Amino acid sequence: MLYWKIFLAFFIPGVLGYGGGPASIPLVENEVVSRYGWMNVQEFSEVLALANALPGPIATKLAGYIGYEQGGILGAAVGVFATVAPSLIIMVFLLGLLYKYKDSPKVQRMTLYVRPAIAILLGLIAYRFFAESQAQIGWIQMLLIAGSSYLLIERMKVHPAFVILISLVYGGLFLG
């Protein structure tokens, strides 16, 4: 049963992929290339390259595209559902509990305790973005873009959407 296979192929990476979508990429590859043989490694890397070049969450782009390739629109829907639904339902349930007891000191302490950890996790992501772009376009370009986007977003309160669009145009024209 094709749709059942599509469901399983994306359910397993969705449930085992700790650390967000990017962490589940190797797990998806294992399912679609090794287990079900829907594509070879070369094809998978091309799909992944395009997924990386486009905006939006990676895992659902992979699930949607590969599901569509195998089983059309319904296949895409099944793949995406299997990726997103299980952890989202748990999330809604757990946060519902938290919200119910939000005035209890224990829950307030939870909020307090996780803040430094969240700060570190975000800081590390920021660091990786800077390091990767420095490796690709060098210090000067990286600092130039970072500096001007800080001024635009934080000082002049321009909506980030515009700043991202400007940087996309700039990169496409001058950094290609």
Added chain:
Amino acid sequence: MKTQWHLFVAFFRVGMLGYGGGPASIPLVHKEVVGKYQWMDDSEFGDILALANTLPGPIATKMAGYIGYRVSGWIGLINAVMAVMIPTIFLMIVLLGSLTSVQGVGWVEGMTSAVMPVVGVMMAVLTWQFFNKARKGMGWIQTILFTIGVLVLLELLHVHPGIIIAVLLGAAILRKEPKNEEKKDAVKGGDEG
């Protein structure tokens, strides 16, 4: 109806502008949800982010889905999840039909590498906000100790972030209510900033 439209627009923007996968869209979600539409405050956003990090699966759709649910129930959930992922899946299917490969296409790579510092700056600003919130809540000393502890566990001992957050949440639940003396300490710590 207006709320649904706002949810759709907010997460459509998040999906279309989040270069670099789900984690890159965290500051964008924050901008829309806390900044523009003010559906929740920073500490609730922090709780959601913490829990999303502890659970498996893609982070952007978990955030979109839960925030959609929180704002307007199950329809809001479906709406927000759709808005964040359908447009780019659609692009993916259309583009893979017409392009054979984008690996090594110059201007595409240029675009991606120019966006990274922008996202990096937004992420760094959000990092500072969380750090600052933590400092206000538990004082400089505890915040710095917590921060160093988490950094050592993550980067030197390679403990998984989900495990660290789960342990912190567990500690917050299991810790006994502070006695009076400890309470005094906490107040002192909080005043230092």
